[in-house]
Amino acid sequence: MTPTFYELLDYAARWVHVIAGIMWVGNSMLFNWLDRTLAPPSRPEDGLQGESWLLHSGGFYFVEKTQLVGQPLPRTLHWFKWQAYTTWISGAVLLVAVYYAGGRAALADPTVAALSHGAAVAIGISAIVLGVGLYEAVQRAVGPRAPAAATTILVVAFVVMVYALTHLLSGRAAFLHVGAMLASIMAGNVAMTIIPSQRDLVKSVAGEGRADPAIAARAKRVSINNNYITFPVIALMVSAHFPSVYSHRWSWLLLLVIVATGAAVRHLMNVRFTTPWWRSALVGTVAASAVVLYALMAMGVPAATSAAAANVPSVVTFAEARHVIDRRCAACHSLQPADSSFGAAPSGVAFDLPAQIQLHAPRIRERAVVTRTMPPANKTHITEQERAILGRWIAQGAMVP
Ligand code: HEC
Structure with a gap:
């Protein structure tokens, strides 16, 4: 398969993935919101649990929640599952x-x-x-009897997994795989617990046996888990744009802070209908998390290439900087790349002309000198001394003759 084939496959799968993901998360957030804002039913005698009036798309919608006790199953019943499966399948293709x-x-x-x-x-x-x-084993075997113990086991296992992945895979891939693991747990919850529990409910309403309370209880538990995992997963999926985070030497800690923040924000949104101070708590949580992230990122900057810098001339000319770029960067960052696996000029960045190199000097510093996330996985074997050369040329004003 050619690089162009994979580029197009990436594009197509990403497009589907984002649309399906929006539909999945959007649906689940709408139902969550509905459940938390239902008003007491005006006709409680019919086994109704709550009702809500909505205004959207030029009309009024009246929604009633009911267990359908003693009533026939409606002929058309809308299930919500393909959004989840499509998100998962397109994610696997990606x-x-x-x-x-x-x-x-x-x-x-x-x-x-x-x-x-x-x-x-x-x-x-x-x-x-x-x-x-x-996750499946713990939530089935331990969850029903000791929910707190199940949560503790899963949180500890998660921390271990995060630590391991960030010490085995490239930073970006590690963040993505933690996200993919959590998202697979969520899709698994839909396929292996939530949908079976709904099938069970439908059967019991149709008079084909009694609903199993155990599976209903499990569905309730895993739905809550999914609710809390959603925001962290989205934060991890968009992390690919933030090399200073995923390539940081304490990336595992940053990841845990991000996941904890995502879950905390979701929690505050869950309780916002019953907690008057949720807004200040939300602002406080996000601000505290930003401060912690910033502090961790500032403290953990890799010790500058001081040893390598000692061997670099005190004045670096453009010719010397360009020599490094040509050797270590231009294979990809060119309109005619020698290494075409990422397509021409990845991220729109080409270093063919002196003016292009100068234009991108601040990002060259960020990616090749500070965070060392370029070249990716150091594919072109740039040396510490060469990074120092780039750093010094930029520090001295990134001059081009
Ligand atoms: C093996 C191919 C490859 C090589 C070699 C390479 N890059 Fe990149 N570069 C990429 C890809 C892919 C992206 C887009 C993904 C990303 O941002 O991580 C990118 C993005 C960038 C960006 C734009 C994104 C941003 O954060 O502003 C800059 C700047 C950059 N690289 C600088 C460099 C420098 C400097 C070198 C040489 C020291 C280099 N790259 C070597 C593949 C490469």
């Missing part, structure tokens, strides 16, 4: 197109761990399978 087969982003990174691509693929897939398997 993992293959971007990381496993398409080589569109680095999976193994020799500066993190010396792994072959095959070993890194095996680790990525096993992490997802293991995560889903462990």
